[in-house]
Amino acid sequence: MQVDLTESTLPAPESLRPWITELGRFPAVTDASLPFAHVPHAGTTIVLRAADRPDALVLGPRTRASYSKADKATGCTRLRLAPGAARQLLGVPAAALADRVVRLADLPGVAAELANELARLPTAEVLPFLDAVLPQRISENMTQRTHRELLGAAVAAISAASTVHGLAADLAVSERQLRNLFTDGIGISPKHFARIDRIRQILSDASTEVSLADVAAVHGYYDQSHMAADFKALMGVPPSQFFEGQVPAPTPCRSS
Known part of the structure; x- marks a missing residue:
């Protein structure tokens, strides 16, 4: 089974970081016979497809995992x-x-005006x-900037926070x-952000040499059953089934 956790990334230049953190290049799916797991992700992403x-x-x-099969290498x-x-x-x-999943051009923001050009540009x-073009098109007042910076600080600190109440108090x-x-x-x-963050860490650290009980302890769960329940809620199947490739039937990916 293929999982969308591995991609080569390039940090965005400083002038873009208030709005875009990085550019990622996800490699082509090479074996269309294998199910592809789209892991829960707390971010919003612009995806550029330069195929036909x-x-x-x-x-x-993405609040829960979805599963699909590629119809061709892409x-x-x-x-x-x-964040923000x-x-x-x-x-x-x-x-x-x-x-x-929506087309960028169908949204009302300033990025929609760049959709056609972005889709046709080489990755580099x-x-x-x-x-060259985005910073001049965005205006931001002091309240918006304060909220964005506060949200960025919350995201940076949430992994270490024990509760939402504690995180709010810290901020x-x-x-x-x-x-x-x-x-x-x-x-x-x-709370859901923190759950997704932990599940993604578990998937990144997955190893057949480590027991699920040890994985639960390392990632701060009370016990293995609590981790398994959280994993199933977000991934659709318990961890034991997931790592054996027993996943829900794949569905096509389409814009809405």
């Missing part, structure tokens, strides 16, 4: 949006994109192109304000 029909798509935060270029950048770039809050030219904001920041800027609650 060049297009730019937006993938919102790769893609991804632009990872910074969806409304400025795409014209909608991140929550409006959760578990959706994408960041230089955005560096000197209310829990309600923290939830609103996450919902608008990332598209999911801080």
Whole structure:
């Protein structure tokens, strides 16, 4: 089974980092007979496909895993949006994109105006192109900047926080304000963000030489059964089945 955790990445230039953190190049799927696991992801991503029909798509935060099979070998270029950048770039809050795939050109934000050019650019030219045109097209007031920076700090600290209450206290904001920041800027609650983060860490660290009980302990679960329940809720199957390739039937990926 193939999992979408491995890609070569390039950091965005400093001038783009308020809105785009990195460019990723995902390698082509080489064996279309194997199921492909799209792991839960808390970010919003612009995906550039330069196959038969060049297009730019937006993938919102993926709250649960999905499974598909490729109909042919193909790769893609991804632009990872910074926390809080969806409304400025795409014209909608991140929550409006959760578990959706939409065409970039169909959204009301400033990035939609660049969709056709982005889809046709070679990967090496994408960041230089955005560096030249994007900062001049985005305006940001002090409140927006403060919220974006606060959300960035929350994302950086959430892995080490034991509770949402503790994270809010550390950032000197209310829990309600923290939830609103996450919902608008990332598209999911801080609690769900933390769950996705842990599952992705488990998948990245997966090894047949380590017991599931040890994995649960390393990643802060009370015991193996709690980890298995969380894993199944997000991945659709328990960890033992997932790592044996016993996953839900694949479905086609389409924009909505």
